[in-house]
Structures are given as structure tokens and as C-alpha cells.
Amino acid sequence: MNEREFATIRVANVSVAFGGIAALTDVNMELRQREVFGLIGPNGAGKTTMVNVLSGFQRPTQGSVTLDGVEVGARGPHYAARIGVGRTFQAGRLFRDLTVGENLTIAAMGAGLGMGAARRRAGAILEWTGCSEMAERRCDSLSYGNERRIGIGRALALAPKFVLLDEPASGMNDAESDALMHMIASIPGEFGCGVLLIEHNMEVITGACSRIHVLDGGKSIAEGSPAEIMHNPDVRRAYLGDKAKAGATPVKAA
Numbered sequence: 001m002n003e004r005e006f007a008t009i010r011v012a013n014v015s016v017a018f019g020g021i022a023a024l025t026d027v028n029m030e031l032r033q034r035e036v037f038g039l040i041g042p043n044g045a046g047k048t049t050m051v052n053v054l055s056g057f058q059r060p061t062q063g064s065v066t067l068d069g070v071e072v073g074a075r076g077p078h079y080a081a082r083i084g085v086g087r088t089f090q091a092g093r094l095f096r097d098l099t100v101g102e103n104l105t106i107a108a109m110g111a112g113l114g115m116g117a118a119r120r121r122a123g124a125i126l127e128w129t130g131c132s133e134m135a136e137r138r139c140d141s142l143s144y145g146n147e148r149r150i151g152i153g154r155a156l157a158l159a160p161k162f163v164l165l166d167e168p169a170s171g172m173n174d175a176e177s178d179a180l181m182h183m184i185a186s187i188p189g190e191f192g193c194g195v196l197l198i199e200h201n202m203e204v205i206t207g208a209c210s211r212i213h214v215l216d217g218g219k220s221i222a223e224g225s226p227a228e229i230m231h232n233p234d235v236r237r238a239y240l241g242d243k244a245k246a247g248a249t250p251v252k253a254a
């Protein structure tokens, strides 16, 4: 790749079937390194299955996922991580008996940095998360919201080209979600890294994403800017209608 160009993940005609269940059917989308790309849809739409495909945990039944032409899932999740696809997990994955700083330093060393450089990178990431004062705290003492933020920091410490965030705001209150939205929106500029964001909180999605892709029952039903998605009749029928009734539909666009 030319240094002036940005990496791209291409999802081409991807289908995933679990026995008789079609979790994804012929999905096409493109993730670009310098943008936050949202993936939304009702429960069971196939969002987590897509994250698993993108991170090498699930082989597609049909189709391909490539990062600058290299098959992402060819050799499992470690290979996907090595070529630049990082992710967070709903259940954390921090070393709970180590400190926050140690967790981030270990991750940065995993990206090939020596101890000194890894510590500096960990410090810079901690500052970005707004958790600098927590460097010496053990991870098992973190609040839920802080654990989530440090989990994202840990994924970024590995210097990925793309990071996949699966419902990072779940369980957060409004203030925490808002802070998280600003953090996520700043990832491309701060880390030169693309983001795939799955989130049910539409304030977070529309505030952080430049493009949004909508799945329903494993199929793509729309893709566009936050404003286009919010006004798309198919999306409102399949997904946003209930949220609008519940008062959760924002009018703000990125």
C-alpha cells in the first residue's frame, strides 16, 4: 500500500449459515481506514456474526473479506489481528489482576514496541481515554464504564488498521455514552485507524459515524449518512420505528 493511501476492508457477497439459519446473506460493504462506519439492525440481524467474520473468528459460508486484497479470515483470528484487524469483546479481556498501565503496556509490546516505547504509548492512550489517574489501579477495581474505555484503549494499543467495537456503550448511562461517542469519533484522527461500530444507542451511532450500514434478518437494507439512514422508510420500518416510539431517535447527524 502506498503510504498516502488508506487501507480498505472489502466485504464481498458474504453469507454465513449456521445449519439452516442464514445469519448473513450476500452482504457487501467497504470499511475505510480513516472513518467510523456504523453497523445497525434489530436483534438477530447478523451484526455480531459480521464482527466475527471480519476478525477471523468465523469463516464465511460464501464470499470474501479482504484487507487490501489479503483474505482476513484465511488463518483465524490471530492472523486477522496480525494484518491489522483489532476488536473489543463484550466480556472485557483485560488481565484483571494487572494494573491498567500494565495492560496497555503489554498490548503495545504485542504490537512490537520495546518496553520504553510501549510505556509511552500506554501513557498517551490513557490520556486519550481520560483515565490517566487510573494507571496504577488493578483492572478488577474498575467501574464498568472505565473497563469498557480501557478495553478500547487496549485494542488501540495493538496499533490496528481497523478496530471493531461491538456495543461498547451497552450498560452505560447517558453521560458515559456521550463521552464514549466523542472518544470513538476521535479514533481515526488520533490513531489513523478505521472503526466498525455496532451500537443500539442511536445517539452514539449518529454522533460518531460518517456512514451507516443497516442489516435486517441477515440482509443489507440500507447504507448512507446518518441523516439518510434516519429518514430511510425501510430502516424506520425495520428498526427505527420502535426506537422512535420509545423516544430514542435522535435528530442529530454527524
Ligand code: ATP
Pocket (backbone or CB within 6 Å): 018, 021, 022, 023, 041, 042, 043, 044, 045, 046, 047, 048, 049, 050
Ligand atoms: P443482537 O443485536 O441480538 O446481538 P445480532 O444482530 O448481533 O443480534 P447475530 O448474533 O449475528 O445477530 O445472529 C444472527 C442470527 O444467527 C440469529 O438468528 C442467531 O440466532 C444466529 N446465530 C448466531 N450465531 C450462531 C451460532 N453460533 N449458531 C447458530 N446460530 C447462530
